[in-house]
Amino acid sequence: MIDDVGGAKGLFLLFTGDGKGKTTAALGLAFRALGHGFPVCVIQFIKGAWQPGEVAAAKRFDDLLDFHVMGRGFTWKSDDLAKDIAVAREAWRFAKKTIGEGRHRLVILDELTYLISYKMIDEQDVIDTVASRPAGTHVVVTGRGASEKLMAAADLVTEMRAIKHPYKSGIKACKGIEF
């Protein structure tokens, strides 16, 4: 797989847009790769982006899946921006190291775009890091507001567009199904 047909370099996939399904699609990719028996690393840059359901599901794959929650939560709730920035940069250093090691066939950088949008980390550094990844490593970046530059660097970009959302029609969040 992955490197047996064309993808010797691996792919850089980007899921962006304001609709639901970005992290969920990354999660689906993770399970697909795990099903193939490939080591997968998920780094979650925004605390709480993954729900207990997927964390529990992930435990059935703990022989193959490394899961790291690095973030502190959404910055607009924060009362300590300097601390947020320090945590974000440390998380990105960890991600760079993980990508560089090449131990995983798939590395998911979940909600990474927020760190770029808030200028907590340097976009060019992200692009350079992904571009110089070890052969056979796929990288997935998710999050709203990916820049044109980041999209240009990716091999595949899907924009998840919110056409309709249940909250708008008055239905409250559902644990287990909520994204």
Added chain:
Amino acid sequence: MIDDVGGAKGLFLLFTGDGKGKTTAALGLAFRALGHGFPVCVIQFIKGAWQPGEVAAAKRFDDLLDFHVMGRGFTWKSDDLAKDIAVAREAWRFAKKTIGEGRHRLVILDELTYLISYKMIDEQDVIDTVASRPAGTHVVVTGRGASEKLMAAADLVTEMRAIKHPYKSGIKACKGIEF
């Protein structure tokens, strides 16, 4: 979950559009629900839409997950349209029965829109069936070309838009990562 906050009825989610990530997001939802210990049923209406990776991953959840491949493949490759229609209708009857039984908290009707687009099954029947589902049952429909009517019936609609696709830039399919 699911029925403990507002969603006593369960949600009808629709992933459409020409971009990658529709089936993958549904797969992510399945694993999320399985992680919660909820029974899940996946019905695949187009043969081959799921890759060996997710089938293998699904096996780790065979205590909770029912997985059915009902389709024959893409109709435009078919040499027997009458047979395709018969198979599609039988698959839809099975899906109706499954939804009606209410044994699953999440029922995924993967690539169902194609059967509607090709007039193999009746769209109003799909809408009525989903609308009358047992309480607490979530239904996910995926596939390109969902009609306005189907979108109006859904609680949540995400359009996966293809901004950029690797095939367009000359990279071939990658087993394991391919959607």
